[in-house]
Amino acid sequence: MCVFFMGLLPTGAYAERIVVVNFSTATLTVTDGAQTVMQTAVVLPRGNYYPVPVQGTVTRSEMGPKWTPTANMHRDKPRYYKQSYKGYEKGNAMGHCKISINFDIAHKILPYVRIHGNAKEKDLGLRRSRSCIRIPNNLCQELVDATAGHQNVRVHFIH
Numbered sequence: 233m234c235v236f237f238m239g240l241l242p243t244g245a246y247a248e249r250i251v252v253v254n255f256s257t258a259t260l261t262v263t264d265g266a267q268t269v270m271q272t273a274v275v276l277p278r279g280n281y282y283p284v285p286v287q288g289t290v291t292r293s294e295m296g297p298k299w300t301p302t303a304n305m306h307r308d309k310p311r312y313y314k315q316s317y318k319g320y321e322k323g324n325a326m327g328h329c330k331i332s333i334n335f336d337i338a339h340k341i342l343p344y345v346r347i348h349g350n351a352k353e354k355d356l357g358l359r360r361s362r363s364c365i366r367i368p369n370n371l372c373q374e375l376v377d378a379t380a381g382h383q384n385v386r387v388h389f390i391h
């Protein structure tokens with residue numbers, strides 16, 4: 233996995249913070265104007281849930297998110313999941329962070345998506361998740377720092 237950190241740069245008057253998830257290369261890149269803030273390999277969804285290319289806006293960035301398994305998960309694997317998980321708790325599928333994104337278009341199946349932690353090293357670059365984009369837990373703080381506190385962080389899913 234190749235990760236580049238060029239340091240967080242202050243957002244200038246003309247800079248725009250952008251997160252790009254490239255489905256062809258299975259990478260996530262955060263830029264601020266012309267500067268690359270971070271780049272990492274990601275785990276992509278197994279299915280084609282998103283009408284790529286699609287754009288959206290980050291609505292929330294958080295470290296240590298809580299997670300509640302869906303009713304379908306409990307039905308499919310009775311007694312496997314707890315009712316809910318605290319931040320950083322073993323079994324929390326969100327891992328160490330969660331970035332919530334609302335799409336600009338009305339989408340029947342997924343009106344929003346999450347980029348979250350918990351990516352396994354062996355899965356980076358592959359299509360293994362149900363619908364979210366996963367990053368390694370050790371990069372969560374950098375992603376939250378790159379998106380939290382910045383107004384109108386745009387997200388682009390591209391091929």
